[in-house]
Amino acid sequence: MPGLLPPLTRAVTYTRWLHLLVGSVVPFVCAAIYPGLVRPSPADWVLIAVLPVPLVLAAAMVPETRRAEGLQAQLMLFPGPHARVRGDGASGVSAAPSASWSDRARTGLWLVLRLEAGFAVALVTGQLMALALSLAGAAAGETGVGDPPLRVPGAGWAYGLLIPVPLLVLVVLATGAGALMAAAARRLLGPSAKERLAELEERTERLLERNRIARELHDSLGHALTLAVVQAGAARAAGNPDFTDRALETIEESGRAALEDLERVLMILRETTPPAGARPALGDAGRLLDSARSSGARIDAEVTGPLERVPGPVSREGYRILQEALTNVLRHAGPVPVRVRIAVDEARLRLEVRNPLTAAAAVAVTGGGSGLRGIRERAALLGGEARTGQDEGQWLVHVDLPVR
Incomplete structure (x- = not known):
């Protein structure tokens, strides 16, 4: 009963x-x-x-x-x-x-x-x-x-x-x-089998979008916070009003850029119309290099080839890769000499970032991290490849992306 x-x-x-x-x-x-x-x-x-x-x-x-x-x-x-x-x-x-x-x-x-x-x-x-x-x-x-x-x-x-x-x-x-x-x-x-396949593809697209958003937030906010920490520490150690003003200006600029990126990501999550501002690309790399220089890093940059001919998706992902590589340098190695090479030819975009491998940096990057993993994921999604690791006593980030 x-x-x-x-x-x-x-x-x-x-x-x-x-x-x-x-x-x-x-x-x-x-x-x-x-x-x-x-x-x-x-x-x-x-x-x-x-x-x-x-x-x-x-x-x-x-x-x-x-x-x-x-x-x-x-x-x-x-x-x-x-x-x-x-x-x-x-x-x-x-x-x-x-x-x-x-x-x-x-x-x-x-x-x-x-x-x-x-x-x-x-x-x-x-x-x-x-x-x-x-x-x-x-x-x-x-x-x-x-x-x-x-x-x-x-x-x-x-x-x-x-x-x-x-x-x-x-x-x-x-x-x-x-x-x-x-x-x-x-x-x-x-x-049906066709509907199950379509559902699987839709779920995969959602996961990829979530991973992309996570990478965007990690790279943009991580870079801004790293610059803020380095600049604030350098200004306090210098005790120079002029240097402090320049540091605060850099912190303000990087914070404003991070807020724009955060707003763009939140607009995507809310499924509303994205803001009118375009995502930064390799043509804006000078801003990254200037930010790193203002933090004390000695940047030796060389750009060869027509950056304007690089397709938009490749250029934007290249910018994020360069941003993450410089952020890792400042976070783990501090204000050290950094050599940046960007080369574009008819078929490939090659990006290379080298810096001395200090003892603290060696310990920090031995197991890798979400930033390095994000660099490899970005390169793989574009059909390219990324190598990160020690090379002749230096830390090397080398990325090779197809431009066609």
């Missing part, structure tokens, strides 16, 4: 039952036209069950039919906000139109199954309800009420005790039939 109580309190039991009963509307409407519903014979009932099949198969050829059936199944066959139990968050049923003949065939099988199962459940529901009504009539002293398939002999109050029996049987049958229909819906209305 305790096992029968949970289905009675779950809304999904009754939504599934209603879903089955709705499926019986078509055969009963057809039967009202032919052969009629006035005392039909067993042969008539068979005809009523078979007659609408061509109609629902024709409806399955319409692509939007699959969407309508999928939405109904999601709403009525599976636990969710409408039910008193929480579902797993994924019904496994698609709500997309038919995109292939395989989708149409599965939709047709689903419609036939829904029609026949609904018709059977409607007949059983009517007969069991009639039996409960007949028992109620017998308990009240009336006989022949409801015209059920099982005649109730005589009359008496004791029949009132049996009234819940057909109702409980009906709930049990509705629960079992609803569970079977839910399982069939997953098989027949579930996503």
